[in-house]
Amino acid sequence: MTDRVKYLLDETRLPTTWYNLAADLPVPCPPPLHPGTLQPLGPDDLAPLFPMALIQQEVSTDREIEIPGPVRDVYRQWRPTPLFRARRLEQALQTPARIYYKYEGVSPAGSHKPNTSVAQAYYNREAGIRKIATETGAGQWGSSLAFAGALFGIEVQVFMVRVSYDQKPYRRALMETYGATCVPSPSPLTQYGRAVLARDPECKGSLGMAISEAVEVAASHPDTNYALGSVLNHVLLHQTIIGMEAIDQFETADDYPDVIVGATGGGSNFAGITFPFIGAKLRGGPDVRIVAVEPAACPSLTRGRYAYDFGDTGHMTPLTKMHTLGSTFMPPGFHAGGLRYHGMAPMVSHLRQLGLIEARALMQKACFEAGVQFARAEGILPAPEANHAVRGAIDEAIRCREEGVSRAILFNLCGHGHFDMQAYTDYFADKLTDQTYDESELAMALAGLPSVGS
Numbered sequence: 001m002t003d004r005v006k007y008l009l010d011e012t013r014l015p016t017t018w019y020n021l022a023a024d025l026p027v028p029c030p031p032p033l034h035p036g037t038l039q040p041l042g043p044d045d046l047a048p049l050f051p052m053a054l055i056q057q058e059v060s061t062d063r064e065i066e067i068p069g070p071v072r073d074v075y076r077q078w079r080p081t082p083l084f085r086a087r088r089l090e091q092a093l094q095t096p097a098r099i100y101y102k103y104e105g106v107s108p109a110g111s112h113k114p115n116t117s118v119a120q121a122y123y124n125r126e127a128g129i130r131k132i133a134t135e136t137g138a139g140q141w142g143s144s145l146a147f148a149g150a151l152f153g154i155e156v157q158v159f160m161v162r163v164s165y166d167q168k169p170y171r172r173a174l175m176e177t178y179g180a181t182c183v184p185s186p187s188p189l190t191q192y193g194r195a196v197l198a199r200d201p202e203c204k205g206s207l208g209m210a211i212s213e214a215v216e217v218a219a220s221h222p223d224t225n226y227a228l229g230s231v232l233n234h235v236l237l238h239q240t241i242i243g244m245e246a247i248d249q250f251e252t253a254d255d256y257p258d259v260i261v262g263a264t265g266g267g268s269n270f271a272g273i274t275f276p277f278i279g280a281k282l283r284g285g286p287d288v289r290i291v292a293v294e295p296a297a298c299p300s301l302t303r304g305r306y307a308y309d310f311g312d313t314g315h316m317t318p319l320t321k322m323h324t325l326g327s328t329f330m331p332p333g334f335h336a337g338g339l340r341y342h343g344m345a346p347m348v349s350h351l352r353q354l355g356l357i358e359a360r361a362l363m364q365k366a367c368f369e370a371g372v373q374f375a376r377a378e379g380i381l382p383a384p385e386a387n388h389a390v391r392g393a394i395d396e397a398i399r400c401r402e403e404g405v406s407r408a409i410l411f412n413l414c415g416h417g418h419f420d421m422q423a424y425t426d427y428f429a430d431k432l433t434d435q436t437y438d439e440s441e442l443a444m445a446l447a448g449l450p451s452v453g454s
């Protein structure tokens with residue numbers, strides 16, 4: 001069939017392993033450092049926060065890591081996810097490009113995040129952990145961990161960045177429906193939160209602050225672990241199921257992407273769709289351009305410094321080498337809450353240093369314009385974060401039109417926006433602003449980077 005619009009894989013074709021890009025990297029990633037000694041971190045340093053199975057995945061160089069049966073059983077509820085050919089969008093754009101999108105919004109929580117929350121909850125349950133504390137920006141990650149906690153009998157406590165908590169009351173309701181608790185961060189529940197509130201009672205919060213609160217809770221309770229929804233190697237690993245399925249689906253379509261576009265907050269959905277393709281290329285497979293798209297209001301990959309920095313604002317986490325705006329960087333309260341993180345995943349940052357990926361920063365209004373155009377053509381309403389990938393893909397398709405060439409463009413539609421209608425309402429009311437920074441504004445938070453030899 002030449003006019004096919006969706007490529008579905010049967011449940012039996014669900015991948016049995018995750019793909020680990022560390023096995024194929026030409027140069028290994030710089031190691032994380034202990035914040036006190038500045039020496040490379042050992043497994044025991046992470047043991048108060050994570051189960052050993054996840055710590056091992058964090059440092060593994062095995063190419064394939066088996067997905068445990070109970071995790072695959074949960075994945076089967078919505079995976080494999082569909083790969084769509086965006087024929088109506090192609091028509092609307094009058095482009096010769098072949099546009100494809102992998103739709104992760106079909107998961108119970110509405111995004112790619114359950115790919116890792118289910119795995120993390122499983123390994124924690126296996127290690128006898130009773131409770132997990134975490135942060136959430138957009139609320140997608142908090143909902144996803146709450147869902148996974150309900151399945152594996154783990155209590156979940158979510159610190160939700162205050163600005164998102166106020167913008168998205170129904171995300172909190174969803175977390176509570178799954179049995180989790182959700183408090184706005186900074187909160188009076190932790191020493192760190194109380195200190196922030198004492199300085200600024202109206203503080204809108206940031207992902208870096210919410211991480212500090214969740215880490216504090218986990219570090220001070222032996223039966224409680226911490227879980228992160230992005231950035232870390234094991235999180236990126238769990239997301240690679242997206243790209244592995246996509247490779248299979250492109251085979252069915254008898255096509256192969258020329259360019260892949262993903263939105264980047266901490267880097268996990270981007271890694272999920274691109275790493276299997278990057279790995280194939282590094283092993284001698286087809287060339288493919290890879291484009292990371294981030295908000296101009298939080299431009300870690302395009303304007304951050306590649307340096308060792310803390311993952312959180314309270315400086316409780318290890319130091320990782322990444323593109324960072326500085327751990328005290330406070331992004332404005334724009335609507336793509338999941339993209340308001342000061343740093344980028346070390347592995348994604350490393351790829352940028354190696355010249356294996358490109359990065360672009362986009363204004364939020366242009367992203368919403370693309371999201372609305374996409375919704376009117378394809379019917380699916382993207383999450384504000386996903387709109388960055390939609391804009392990036394549409395721009396690539398317009399280039400194809402201008403150059404008169406047909407390229408296959410793949411992007412990750414990483415979540416739906418059904419809980420983000422206030423953002424769309426504000427966009428239609430022309431209430432959104434585009435934020436840019438001059439160098440001196442960015443220099444302020446960067447001045448506080450920890451000093452590490454190289």
Ligand SMILES: Cc1ncc(COP(=O)(O)O)c(C=O)c1O
Pocket residue numbers: 111112137138139140141229230231263264265266267268269270337338339383385386414415416
């Ligand atoms: C729908 C959606 N997309 C993207 C992101 C950004 O995270 P990451 O870059 O890890 O995919 C988030 C984070 O909350 C999200 O909710």
